[in-house]
Amino acid sequence: MTDDTATLQTHRIGLLEGDGIGPEIVPATRRIVDTAVAAVGVAVDWVPLPVGASAIETHGNPLPQVTLDTLTELDAWILGPHDSASYPPEFRGQLTPGGRNIRPACALPGAASVSPKMDLVVVRENTEGFYADRNMAVGSGEFMPTPDIALAVGVITRAACERIAHTAFDLASRRRKRVTIVHKANVLARTTGLFRDVCQEVGRLYPSVTVDDQHVDAMAALLVRRGADFDVIVTENMFGDILSDLAAELSGSLGTAASINASRTKAMAQAAHGAAPDIAGQGRANPIALILSAAMLLDRVGARADIEFSAAARAIEDAVRATVAAGVATADLGGTASTDEFTAAVIARLEA
Numbered sequence: 001m002t003d004d005t006a007t008l009q010t011h012r013i014g015l016l017e018g019d020g021i022g023p024e025i026v027p028a029t030r031r032i033v034d035t036a037v038a039a040v041g042v043a044v045d046w047v048p049l050p051v052g053a054s055a056i057e058t059h060g061n062p063l064p065q066v067t068l069d070t071l072t073e074l075d076a077w078i079l080g081p082h083d084s085a086s087y088p089p090e091f092r093g094q095l096t097p098g099g100r101n102i103r104p105a106c107a108l109p110g111a112a113s114v115s116p117k118m119d120l121v122v123v124r125e126n127t128e129g130f131y132a133d134r135n136m137a138v139g140s141g142e143f144m145p146t147p148d149i150a151l152a153v154g155v156i157t158r159a160a161c162e163r164i165a166h167t168a169f170d171l172a173s174r175r176r177k178r179v180t181i182v183h184k185a186n187v188l189a190r191t192t193g194l195f196r197d198v199c200q201e202v203g204r205l206y207p208s209v210t211v212d213d214q215h216v217d218a219m220a221a222l223l224v225r226r227g228a229d230f231d232v233i234v235t236e237n238m239f240g241d242i243l244s245d246l247a248a249e250l251s252g253s254l255g256t257a258a259s260i261n262a263s264r265t266k267a268m269a270q271a272a273h274g275a276a277p278d279i280a281g282q283g284r285a286n287p288i289a290l291i292l293s294a295a296m297l298l299d300r301v302g303a304r305a306d307i308e309f310s311a312a313a314r315a316i317e318d319a320v321r322a323t324v325a326a327g328v329a330t331a332d333l334g335g336t337a338s339t340d341e342f343t344a345a346v347i348a349r350l351e352a
């Protein structure tokens, strides 16, 4: 091809703003990604898609068919938080993600932190377990035989345990080579016992990685007492959701908690936090969690699609860290910067 523009390598990435603080942190993340990829001579071809409360207004559904159809063509997208509790009852639970959920909790030098040496990753199984909204092919897994009795089914399968265990051990092999399996096999002996046993079996295939295991309640205490000692924590869906919020807050703030959901072929960047309706529209949201989630996504896409996104991902992480270290931070980290001011400061570093 002779056209100059044809030589610019691009990759299509979906962009879904979501609810609450989504319309603030998603555009901030987009600007930062655009700046970082431009600096290495490539570009993102953004594909904006309707989702969430605004999509109920425009398309009559929080997850319109056009969004679903387009996502089947894409291998990567950024999803803002969704506040499904605020939707009409018939639409709740439709936006639940699946796959392997990777949630790092790493203190940022310069930011207020209860556990300033924490540097761990929660690897959370996200397709089954004790979240009744995502563990059945049909139906929700929660039911009420009478108005006064409510039941929920927990589902643990060997296949999903093996998949998440391999993700955890692969990751630990590239980090400090330590995996902690978190379960509650003293009470949920069959289900979380299977989770623990399968993870241990998989662990034997990774002799260089040290393995231990903890009950989830003990793990909560240990994260507070000596969170810096942990490297990779692998656990089922609900335990992972709770422990990753705890770890994020101990390392800094929920507003810094990055996360990606990945299957074999697709990946989605979505911050670990929710829509934060209490601060939505005020310009106070911390965009770091989504920015770092997007960096994780770029790293993955870069490696798979052979595009220079990995360098952009590292530049974004460095720029975020340097910005916080220089004392620019949003209120949740003890700073005074607005979402826009923080974003502008990161962009200035990327352009410097």
Ligand code: ATP
Residues within 6 Å of the ligand: 021, 082, 083, 254, 255, 256, 272, 273, 274, 275, 276, 277, 278, 279, 284, 285, 286, 287, 289, 332
């Ligand atoms: P979900 O169950 O959907 O994950 P949640 O109930 O855990 O949501 P969040 O929406 O994550 O709740 O909010 C929890 C608290 O953390 C709120 O006080 C919110 O303002 C704060 N918070 C969450 N995300 C951010 C952010 N990016 N910046 C600043 N504060 C945040």
